[in-house]
Amino acid sequence: MLNAIIQGILLGGLVVLFACGLSLLFGVMGVINLAHGDIAVAAAYVAVAIVPVLHIPAIWIFAIVVPLFMVAGYIVQRLLIQPSLNSGPLTTLLVTFGLSVIIENLLLEIFSANSHSLAIGSLASSAFKLSSQISIAYLSLLILVVSIVVVAGVQLGLYRTRTGRIIRAVADDREAAELIGADYRHIFGIAAGLAFGTVALAGLSLAMYSQVDPSSGPDYLIFGFEAVVIGGLGSLWGTFAGGIVLGIATTIGLFLSANFGALAPHIVFLLVLALRPQGFFPKKVAV
Amino acid sequence: MTTFAKVKRSQHTSIPAGVLALLILLVLAALPFLVYQSVTNIMVNLFILLVLASMWNLLAGYGGLISVGQQAFVGLGAYGVLFLAQHGVDPFIAIPFAILVGVVFAVPASWFLFRLSGGYFAIATWVIAVVAEIAITGVPSLGGGTGAALPGLSGIDPVQLGADTYWASAAVGVLSIAVVFLIMRSRLGLVLTAVRDNEIGARSVGVKVTRAKLIVFLVSAAGSAAAGALIAISQLNVQAANVFNIQWSAYMIFAVLIGGIGTIEGPILGTVIFIVMQQELARFNAWYLIIVGSLAVVIAIWVKGGIWAQISERTGIRLFPTGYYVDTAEDEMEGKRLGRRRISKVIGGDRQSGQLSEAAETT
Numbered sequence: 001m002l003n004a005i006i007q008g009i010l011l012g013g014l015v016v017l018f019a020c021g022l023s024l025l026f027g028v029m030g031v032i033n034l035a036h037g038d039i040a041v042a043a044a045y046v047a048v049a050i051v052p053v054l055h056i057p058a059i060w061i062f063a064i065v066v067p068l069f070m071v072a073g074y075i076v077q078r079l080l081i082q083p084s085l086n087s088g089p090l091t092t093l094l095v096t097f098g099l100s101v102i103i104e105n106l107l108l109e110i111f112s113a114n115s116h117s118l119a120i121g122s123l124a125s126s127a128f129k130l131s132s133q134i135s136i137a138y139l140s141l142l143i144l145v146v147s148i149v150v151v152a153g154v155q156l157g158l159y160r161t162r163t164g165r166i167i168r169a170v171a172d173d174r175e176a177a178e179l180i181g182a183d184y185r186h187i188f189g190i191a192a193g194l195a196f197g198t199v200a201l202a203g204l205s206l207a208m209y210s211q212v213d214p215s216s217g218p219d220y221l222i223f224g225f226e227a228v229v230i231g232g233l234g235s236l237w238g239t240f241a242g243g244i245v246l247g248i249a250t251t252i253g254l255f256l257s258a259n260f261g262a263l264a265p266h267i268v269f270l271l272v273l274a275l276r277p278q279g280f281f282p283k284k285v286a287v
Numbered sequence: 288m289t290t291f292a293k294v295k296r297s298q299h300t301s302i303p304a305g306v307l308a309l310l311i312l313l314v315l316a317a318l319p320f321l322v323y324q325s326v327t328n329i330m331v332n333l334f335i336l337l338v339l340a341s342m343w344n345l346l347a348g349y350g351g352l353i354s355v356g357q358q359a360f361v362g363l364g365a366y367g368v369l370f371l372a373q374h375g376v377d378p379f380i381a382i383p384f385a386i387l388v389g390v391v392f393a394v395p396a397s398w399f400l401f402r403l404s405g406g407y408f409a410i411a412t413w414v415i416a417v418v419a420e421i422a423i424t425g426v427p428s429l430g431g432g433t434g435a436a437l438p439g440l441s442g443i444d445p446v447q448l449g450a451d452t453y454w455a456s457a458a459v460g461v462l463s464i465a466v467v468f469l470i471m472r473s474r475l476g477l478v479l480t481a482v483r484d485n486e487i488g489a490r491s492v493g494v495k496v497t498r499a500k501l502i503v504f505l506v507s508a509a510g511s512a513a514a515g516a517l518i519a520i521s522q523l524n525v526q527a528a529n530v531f532n533i534q535w536s537a538y539m540i541f542a543v544l545i546g547g548i549g550t551i552e553g554p555i556l557g558t559v560i561f562i563v564m565q566q567e568l569a570r571f572n573a574w575y576l577i578i579v580g581s582l583a584v585v586i587a588i589w590v591k592g593g594i595w596a597q598i599s600e601r602t603g604i605r606l607f608p609t610g611y612y613v614d615t616a617e618d619e620m621e622g623k624r625l626g627r628r629r630i631s632k633v634i635g636g637d638r639q640s641g642q643l644s645e646a647a648e649t650t
Contacts, residue, residue, distance in 0.1 A: 032406025034355065084588045091587050093353050093406050094544060098584040101537045105573040105580070218533060222417060225410045229403075259425045266418045270399055273411070277402045 003134045004255050008248030013144030015243030017202035018224035020151055021195030023239050028171045028191040031081060031092050035100035037221030039196060040203030042103050043069055044212045047204055048116045058120045066200050073196025074189040082185055107214035115213035143205045150198055151236050167191055226269040232279030304606045315457050319450035327453040331521050333562045334460035335514050339539035340554035342510035345467050348549035349479040350503035351486055355536045356412030359419040360389040360508045362531035364515025366423055369525040372439040379455055382516045389512025393505050420531035434526025437519055456517045463510050467551055471609040475499055483549055541583040547593025551607040556595050
């Protein structure tokens with residue numbers, strides 16, 4: 001039982017890395033990106049494709065893929081999401097859904113339906129023991145630490161830097177921010193770049209942690225979304241708590257039966273939705 | 288100046304359109320006698336998509352509820368037919384039961400979903416579909432994860448079965464269009480039109496928006512379940528990974544976006560375009576979905592109202608008279624001759640005609 005909770009906390013780190021970008025895009029633009037999970041999977045596949053070509057250690061792949069996806073995020077925002085925002089919020093939702101289907105089928109055509117993972121040598125399997133029953137994998141711990149650093153970094157960036165201040169200003173009141181000279185389209189692009197970067201990081205971590213296949217994107221989107229709702233909309237630390245709750249629910253569910261392991265986090269989510277729809281750490285202001 | 292006017296629902300094109308519709312219905316009914324089964328098999332897929340698209344359009348285009356989890360009801364409809372067939376019921380007779388299964392599941396689902404709106408509603412519908420799929424795969428008698436063959440149809444001659452499947456899907460397809468049409472002609476339709484055009488405005492004048500949305504949600508669940516029942520019958524096999532697949536949502540959404548959201552004609556046109564593209568691009572495997580999806584995204588962003596709105600705006604043609612038109616006459620004598628009454632109040636507006644506001648101003 002204690003082991004289930006500890007493994008859940010470790011899994012929660014990965015969930016929050018997914019949810020972070022989702023939360024950011026909704027907070028700043030009011031956009032729900034239905035292609036979020038597929039972008040993570042796409043990042044993993046880009047890594048899988050370039051590692052054998054470049055002959056570099058898998059860890060260096062982060063330095064290539066994450067910036068690549070940040071640029072991609074900015075471009076996708078300016079080319080597709082911005083024009084769709086102008087024709088209404090429902091259009092944006094449908095456009096990101098279309099992107100989700102397009103990315104999934106592109107990956108399917110290029111890489112087949114087989115699952116892939118990123119080989120990182122001994123780090124993937126080594127672990128240390130806390131007691132006779134509880135062992136902690138170095139990789140899971142590393143992902144948890146990275147996710148805490150990323151969430152704290154985004155939070156600090158939003159509150160301590162000039163760009164962060166402008167992002168929050170645009171999120172609070174777009175017209176007023178424009179009056180004082182903020183180019184909201186550029187700011188939206190930066191926010192999308194950040195969101196794509198964090199989700200690419202999540203996708204790479206996932207490919208090291210387990211395996212990805214082209215159709216697994218929506219599952220991660222759903223997990224990230226459930227973490228956001230459980231934690232309370234607009235609160236990154238709430239999302240972190242939500243991710244940990246889902247991780248614990250999964251491992252406890254798996255402890256009971258294989259089928260229940262898949263169902264348990266969704267049941268927890270629906271219960272929270274029914275009993276406490278505002279989540280556990282709701283925030284009154286966006287971002 | 289006094290304006291005399293008569294409020295009408297039909298347009299001058301409506302009567303020829305009605306005659307044409309009757310002719311089309313007759314041809315559709317006789318189709319199994321006219322063409323090879325390979326054609327009617329494609330038509331079965333067309334009608335299934337037509338049902339899904341028109342129901343999704345009712346939900347999203349009129350109700351403003353974007354769902355990407357309609358495959359929950361598709362899957363439940365298919366499994367409803369499977370369950371009854373396993374207990375000796377003829378699969379065709381089981382279709383109404385499958386619809387009931389969809390509605391019964393939609394009621395508790397709405398308790399959760401209607402706490403959310405916009406994008407969160409959309410992802411939550413996806414969660415509901417995932418939960419339904421996992422729950423069904425946990426039932427061993429329904430085949431678990433590997434699925435089960437649909438019993439009860441093996442004794443029928445294949446040609447007869449093909450024709451029966453065609454007629455059943457054609458009937459469900461026509462019925463679903465008729466249901467959407469009658470809803471849009473009713474008082475509920477007026478409410479939905481108001482919600483489509485301006486939800487906050489509708490709420491502020493006391494329109495019961497949530498109730499209308501709930502009705503639309505249940506109707507579209509029923510329609511999607513009927514489509515699921517047809518999928519089970521046409522494929523003679525029910526597998527959770529297939530019937531609960533997100534591809535059904537992708538198909539219906541792409542068809543509606545291409546044809547045009549928020550009209551009855553749009554999903555019909557979009558379905559035909561989708562099926563034609565599917566046939567033409569079939570040899571390119573998954574590329575067809577990439578091409579159709581890209582087309583849908585481009586149309587959603589840059590072609591407002593889809594292809595049907597472009598046709599309708601240029602020609603003024605509307606096949607389904609759901610709005611109101613005002614025939615105005617400036618002269619009193621002519622007004623009386625035509626049997627037009629003085630306008631006392633405006634009943635409702637229509638985005639596409641734009642004539643009522645003009646009439647209201649001149650009163």
